[in-house]
Amino acid sequence: MSDPDPHLHPFDRLSVEHTSTVDRVADELRRAAFEGEVESGTPLREVAIAESLGVSRSTVREALGLLVAEGIATRSPNRGVHVASPDPDSVRDVCRARAVLEVEGVRRWPGASEEARDAVRQALVDYTAAVREGASYQRLNDKHLALHLALVGLIDSPRLMQMAESLYAELRLALAQIDRIRRNAHDQAGSHGRVLRLLERGDIDAAAADIEHHLAEAEVAILDALAHSHVGG
Amino acid sequence: MSDPDPHLHPFDRLSVEHTSTVDRVADELRRAAFEGEVESGTPLREVAIAESLGVSRSTVREALGLLVAEGIATRSPNRGVHVASPDPDSVRDVCRARAVLEVEGVRRWPGASEEARDAVRQALVDYTAAVREGASYQRLNDKHLALHLALVGLIDSPRLMQMAESLYAELRLALAQIDRIRRNAHDQAGSHGRVLRLLERGDIDAAAADIEHHLAEAEVAILDALAHSHVGG
DNA sequence: GTGGTCTGATTGTCGGACAATCCGACAACA
DNA sequence: TGTTGTCGGATTGTCCGACAATCAGACCAC
Numbered sequence A, B: 001m002s003d004p005d006p007h008l009h010p011f012d013r014l015s016v017e018h019t020s021t022v023d024r025v026a027d028e029l030r031r032a033a034f035e036g037e038v039e040s041g042t043p044l045r046e047v048a049i050a051e052s053l054g055v056s057r058s059t060v061r062e063a064l065g066l067l068v069a070e071g072i073a074t075r076s077p078n079r080g081v082h083v084a085s086p087d088p089d090s091v092r093d094v095c096r097a098r099a100v101l102e103v104e105g106v107r108r109w110p111g112a113s114e115e116a117r118d119a120v121r122q123a124l125v126d127y128t129a130a131v132r133e134g135a136s137y138q139r140l141n142d143k144h145l146a147l148h149l150a151l152v153g154l155i156d157s158p159r160l161m162q163m164a165e166s167l168y169a170e171l172r173l174a175l176a177q178i179d180r181i182r183r184n185a186h187d188q189a190g191s192h193g194r195v196l197r198l199l200e201r202g203d204i205d206a207a208a209a210d211i212e213h214h215l216a217e218a219e220v221a222i223l224d225a226l227a228h229s230h231v232g233g
Numbered sequence C: 001g002t003g004g005t006c007t008g009a010t011t012g013t014c015g016g017a018c019a020a021t022c023c024g025a026c027a028a029c030a
Numbered sequence D: 001t002g003t004t005g006t007c008g009g010a011t012t013g014t015c016c017g018a019c020a021a022t023c024a025g026a027c028c029a030c
Helices: A021-034 A046-053 A057-070 A088-107 A114-132 A137-153 A158-176 A180-201 A204-232 B021-034 B046-053 B057-070 B088-107 B114-132 B137-153 B158-176 B180-201 B204-232
Strands: A073-076 A080-083 B073-076 B080-083
Touching (some): A021 A057, A021 A158, A046 A057, A057 A073, A057 A080, A057 B057, A088 A204, A088 B088, A114 A137, A137 A158, A158 B158, A180 A204, B021 B057, B057 B073, B057 B080, B088 B137, B088 B204, B114 B180, B137 B158, B158 B204, B180 B204
Antiparallel strands (some): A073 A080
């Protein structure tokens, strides 16, 4: 059943990026949401976006459907699509869900594939490098979330990975509203290094407890900042 | 902060079901997929569905987008939407992902809310009743999956719950292709009763091990049936 | 059998159209 | 004063028709 001639499949790694108009519109809207160009709660009017981007309303509608499916926006019947506003309840839920996935990932470190573990190591390197060179606010968030995503990757389940990505999209949206999170960036780099050291040493329980504690801290930090940004302006 | 006059909000529990055309189309397509009216791999042609249901192609397109987001169907560029075909890899992935969620739910039984626990008990009652009265194949699957979903409900996270629902939609689609699964229905009722008894007794570890074993068994059963239905016809 | 061309079917995207619905303002009324 | 009825504009939900781009399959040349 195995290939007698490996030259029969020399193109397994090839692929072409088939970029549809809908995807490009969705990308642009995501970017605008993540970079804070549109506040949470802002209505995403179909005609306005269509004219602004020079595409049809049908295309915009489909792109909006994607954002809604990802949790970046919400749709109410006959009232349109709005940028999702991170109320405390949903932030709590996202944090609880990601804690489940990340802790499970940490617990599977010993049995995980070497690639998955290397992905975590590399993500930590990238993140600390970004911290050291004083990268921009969005870039730090990107690298930080990529590190946490790599922890979920230890489970080695594409579907859970995709779910985690959706969770992090919501989280990133919430973070886009809050500038003050940036202060904690340095602390978190150290904390993550400790978790990885514990893992390498084989002390899984300690690592799991550590990451759980870290996530709980992050949750209150976000909720706190959110509450302040709410009353403040 | 609490309401001085409860009569100010006497309508909190009211709601209206806003049924859009897109939703109805999506419902119909889901039903057709789950009841096996359309085989896995069948192309879902836009114009054909539109004419058949008496709606516009735009509406069908949007409904198809929903199915794709739910994992019930897949879309390939310029080639349209097809009913998802459950290859072994994706079945394995779905089973692995749901094992993560269900075991986590079981582990949280002690700290879960009484409602969540009651939901599990009720789901078991419903399932055993359906088994006893010899319900239809689809109805048994419904009740069985509802029971497993109730386990995920113990985590008390709406987002994880929604993810689990999406997983079970894929699973139900795979089961729709395989008739022989029905044979195992009775065994599983007993197995589930045992898990619940272990939970009520407080033996969480044993319950977790039990459910994990049950899920592993179910996985090989599905894979096996899938392989046979593949070569058989 | 390998490679080319042609044709029909289907999708992706567009533009316009219309009724239904929602929001805000404003008038009428108790 | 506060509630209710009405109206106009804005927006969505759905429909229709159209067209180029792309794909699958057949058909043909070599």
